[in-house]
Amino acid sequence: MKAKIHVTLKQGILDPQGKAIEHALDSLGFKNASNVRVGKYMELDLNETDKARAEVAVKSMCEKLLANTIIEEYRYELSA
Amino acid sequence: MNIGVVVFPGSNCDHDCQYVFRDVLGQDVSMVWHKESSLAGLDAVILPGGFSYGDYLRTGAIARFSPVMQAVKRFAADGGLVLGICNGFQILLEAGLLPGAMLRNKSLHFICRETYIKVENASTPFTNACKPGQVLKIPIAHADGNYYTDPVTLASLQANAQAVFRYCTADGTVAPESCPNGSLDNIAGIRNAEGNVLGLMPHPERCAEAMMGNDDGRAIFLSMITTCERKQSVGVR
Secondary structure (H helix, E strand, C coil): CEEEEEEEECCCCCCHHHHHHHHHHHHCCCCCCCCCCCEEEEEEECCCCCHHHHHHHHHHHHHHHHCCCCCEEEEEEEEC | CEEEEEECCCECCHHHHHHHHHHHCCCEEEEEECCCCCCCCCCEEEECCECHHHHCCCCCCCHHHCHHHHHHHHHHHCCCEEEEECHHHHHHHHCCCCCCEEECCCCCCCEEEEEEEEECCCCCCCCCCCCCCCEEEEEEEECCCEEECCHHHHHHHHHCCCEEEEEECCCCCCCHHHCCCCCHHHEEEEECCCCCEEEECCCHHHCCEHHHCECCCHHHHHHHHHHHHHHHHCCCC
């Protein structure tokens, strides 16, 4: 299976990169863009056919390494 | 005193720490490769600054899984002194030996300049050579030093005098303007609840001898040496 993982700073935690991009968008004339959040995208192949087991593995990877849950949140998609 | 300086791939302040302890302060220093699994015989361990594992993923996120970190955890649990400087502080946070996390500096810049920090707690093993409220001039050099923790943890850090160093002005005023990186409550360094693990973003090893034009950092290392000598005189590590 393939796992696609997104890690972003939690809502409520200042994202200085997001703010900088927001200002840049604003100065380019995109006045309708707001609340920009920057994150990381990772994808990986899992040697696993069972979706439930894959989910347990990916969750554990996120909790232990891929995200720092003090400041970040994560979400993932699994596909065959 | 026998100091271990841990060397991760990408550490770059390891030799500065070795130089200060060995050449300036006359102590025994062992360099400890990150694959080591024992810290036997050491009185204190330093996690130096640098860019361990290229700061990939997050600062300190991968270094915390180095074999030596299991030994550092045991060493800390047994009461050994552990000092994390800059990237070493970030590793201690990722390893859960200190609470909180580092965000990118508020300005997004890598900041390399002198800062002033106030010694908020002068009765720790790392600050006992300082006076309470003393202001130290120590340089920072980091992109991710914006300390963050949840409000409950912050309150307990404050209640237990665990926020050991806070960024201030030259005259010791702790104000938002004196915070270089956006750190919560101007925090520059914290200790654990037990008091034997300390992390700080400024680099005391870069200003520990008069020849450098500033030896304010020396107080931190002298404190550690005094602590270890006292422990030895009463027969504990």
